[in-house]
Amino acid sequence: MHGLPSPSVENYLQEAGFWHVAMVGQGCKLDPKLISALIERYAVTGSIQSSDWGTVCYELLGATLENINGGRIEMGWL
Numbered sequence: 001m002h003g004l005p006s007p008s009v010e011n012y013l014q015e016a017g018f019w020h021v022a023m024v025g026q027g028c029k030l031d032p033k034l035i036s037a038l039i040e041r042y043a044v045t046g047s048i049q050s051s052d053w054g055t056v057c058y059e060l061l062g063a064t065l066e067n068i069n070g071g072r073i074e075m076g077w078l
Helices: 006-015 018-026 033-040 053-061
Strands: none
Touching: 006 018
């Protein structure tokens, strides 16, 4: 992202707690391919302890994947 975020999304970023994330790249050269790779490989939902990952998956995504491996799902399914 070049420059500051659009004022039309600034409030959304602040409400979601991501305003600081939008400010991280100011003055730095970012590598879009590296960022895409990180997003595709390391989806993070936060720390969750559960014995029923199907329920967690449904609560977060609105659907349940049949094959959940230790809280991990395949990105292709998303």
